Amino acid sequence: MVDQIAPDLERFAVRPGPGVAALSAVLEDPANSLLGLDFDGTLSPIIDRPENAVIHPEGARALDRLSRRLGTVAIITGRPARAAVELGGLAQLAGAERMVVLGQYGAERWDGASGEFTIPPPPEGIAQVREAVTALVDEVGIPGVTIENKFRAIGIHWRTAADPQRATAALIERARAIAAEHDFGVEPGRSVLEIRPPGKDKGMALAELIAERGVRAQIFGGDDLGDLPAYDEVVRQRALGIPGLLIASASPEQNALLERADVVCHGPAEVATWLHLLADELDRRAA
Numbered sequence: 001m002v003d004q005i006a007p008d009l010e011r012f013a014v015r016p017g018p019g020v021a022a023l024s025a026v027l028e029d030p031a032n033s034l035l036g037l038d039f040d041g042t043l044s045p046i047i048d049r050p051e052n053a054v055i056h057p058e059g060a061r062a063l064d065r066l067s068r069r070l071g072t073v074a075i076i077t078g079r080p081a082r083a084a085v086e087l088g089g090l091a092q093l094a095g096a097e098r099m100v101v102l103g104q105y106g107a108e109r110w111d112g113a114s115g116e117f118t119i120p121p122p123p124e125g126i127a128q129v130r131e132a133v134t135a136l137v138d139e140v141g142i143p144g145v146t147i148e149n150k151f152r153a154i155g156i157h158w159r160t161a162a163d164p165q166r167a168t169a170a171l172i173e174r175a176r177a178i179a180a181e182h183d184f185g186v187e188p189g190r191s192v193l194e195i196r197p198p199g200k201d202k203g204m205a206l207a208e209l210i211a212e213r214g215v216r217a218q219i220f221g222g223d224d225l226g227d228l229p230a231y232d233e234v235v236r237q238r239a240l241g242i243p244g245l246l247i248a249s250a251s252p253e254q255n256a257l258l259e260r261a262d263v264v265c266h267g268p269a270e271v272a273t274w275l276h277l278l279a280d281e282l283d284r285r286a287a
Helices: 007-012 018-028 057-066 081-088 126-140 164-181 202-213 225-239 268-286
Strands: 033-037 072-076 099-103 108-111 116-118 146-149 154-157 185-189 192-196 217-222 244-249 263-265
Touching (some): 007 268, 018 268, 033 202, 057 268, 072 202, 081 108, 081 116, 126 146, 126 154, 126 164, 164 185, 185 225, 202 217, 217 225, 225 244, 244 268
Parallel strands (some): 072 099, 217 244
Antiparallel strands (some): 099 108, 146 154, 185 192
């Protein structure tokens, strides 16, 4: 297997290794290829108010271009599917019929071809978790700590906390105890801890989509710990004969993905630039 990038593709900055063959496979067979991307931190900058986070403008334009060339473009996110579609303006993209959003780690879904959402009812116990988390945040009393209600999950954010270090120390273990009491899991992130029901992760969501679509090559990009199961799934799929390329959206807050990535971009703006390079090459080959 080729593990050195061809001179005409050096601009993609793919590290020597399996990602090289994956890029070539995507370029040679785009109709049977999948692009999977996380939302926050990969397509959208991390901001103080997550409900206002939108896809980087160039990222949206790149998705618009790629959705016309690739067989499947998927956003695999911890956000509710409706929020990702709205914040991304995805329903308005020219190639929306080839897009899928797997929200809440795959528990929810939006299909661009039909425009329909699949949203299961909230899990049992989520109301009690929300009440317990609200009481915890009130008791800790650190200004700037906020709660995000995702209906299937509860996020505790301390990015805007007056004392982030104290918030981290005061909240994490007690939030874990709340999750354990209700048989929920926890998902740590960049200045956030999410309490959510077990049974779904991004790796499972990606595997199901690959099988459904008959994918022959793939690219996945993420930025945080919740993306590691998808990284693991790409590696597993490589062993099954489906080439995969891994993109890391790097930040000073999280470096867990960097050593495993084939391509390292520094935040959503650079991710968008890389996606435009991919669209440029696909357009050139289609001309």
